[in-house]
Amino acid sequence: MSDKLEIRESKREELAAIESLYPEAFPDEDLIPLVRDLLNDAVVAMSLVGTIDTQIVGHAIFTRCSIVGDSTNATLLxxxxxxxxxxxxxxGSAIVQAGFRQLENAGVGRxxxxxxxAYYERLGFLPDSLVEPPFPLPPDWDGAWQSRSLGETTTPCTGKLSVPRQWLQPSLWSP
Ligand SMILES: CC(C)(COP(=O)(O)OP(=O)(O)OC[C@H]1O[C@@H](n2cnc3c(N)ncnc32)[C@H](O)[C@@H]1OP(=O)(O)O)[C@@H](O)C(=O)NCCC(=O)NCCS
Structure with missing residues (x-):
């Protein structure tokens, strides 16, 4: 990994630079409205950027969620x-791991x-069948719904993930 990589929370004025990452990273999907909507809601979203020589080279959002039926503080990456x-x-791994550290300090358990x-297992995620996603997923996405615990939370969570309105769009949960 570049030793020049810095990871920090994004600033409001960086929206355009962050958005410019997405068409290249997701050529078949327009995630900009979601990203914009989440970044305008600092209460629900933690937005981290990775920079090298002040250039934004990576970005991740962690959205504050809850689990209906379980009191564990949960987040959606x-x-x-x-x-x-x-x-x-x-x-990508370094940004996500920096997020894990911040979330753990904030009392997030999962x-x-x-x-x-194939990518997320390297970050400690495992397929999750105990907490339902907000929308049913297609059968060929088996294994794509995953979770990992943070800190000392080891007991599995059960229930259904409740997401804020930005994520309540079926198209975000289907091919
Ligand atoms: C996925 C993504 C964020 C990874 O970022 P990155 O900085 O390249 O990731 P890292 O350097 O931490 O890890 C790279 C490793 O993950 C592997 N990897 C990346 N995407 C993968 C995938 N979809 N499936 C399996 N392995 C994957 C790479 O082959 C590489 O493996 P290696 O270390 O054995 O060479 C980046 O490829 C990306 O932006 N992709 C397009 C958008 C996307 O798919 N986002 C994730 C949404 S599910």
């Missing part, structure tokens, strides 16, 4: 994007993600 020129240098298990 996503989206996560790294500029293609900077892939495979540990930047992080959820919908994404490729």
């Amino acid at each position: 996503g989206p996560l994007a790294v500029a293609p020129a900077w892939h495979r240098q540990g930047i 992080v959820y993600v919908l994404g490729d298990p």
Whole structure:
């Protein structure tokens, strides 16, 4: 990983630079409205950027959620994007792990993600069948709904993830 990588919370004036990461990272999906909507809501979203020489090269959002039926403080990770020129240098992992540390200090016990298990398993995520995602997922996305615990929380959570309005769009949960 570049020793010049710095990870910190994003600033309001960085929205355009953050948005510019997304069309390249997700050419088949327009995530900019979601990113914009989440970044305008500092209460629900923690937005971290990775910078190298002041250039934003990666970004992740952690959204504050709750679990209906369980009192554990939960967070949803996503989206996560790294500029293609900077892939495979540990930047995505470093941003996510920095997020884990901040969340753990804030008392969050579990992080959820919908994404490729081949990538997220390296960050400690495992498929989760005990907490339902907000919308039913297609059967061929088996294993894509994952979670990992933070800190000393080891007991599994059960229930259904309740997400803020920004995530209440079925299109975000289907191919
Ligand atoms: C996924 C993503 C954030 C990873 O960022 P990164 O900084 O390259 O990740 P890291 O350097 O921490 O890890 C890279 C490793 O993950 C692997 N990897 C990346 N995406 C992967 C995937 N979808 N499936 C399996 N492995 C994957 C790389 O091959 C690499 O493996 P290696 O270390 O054995 O060479 C980046 O590739 C990206 O922005 N992709 C497009 C958007 C996306 O898919 N976001 C995730 C949403 S589910």
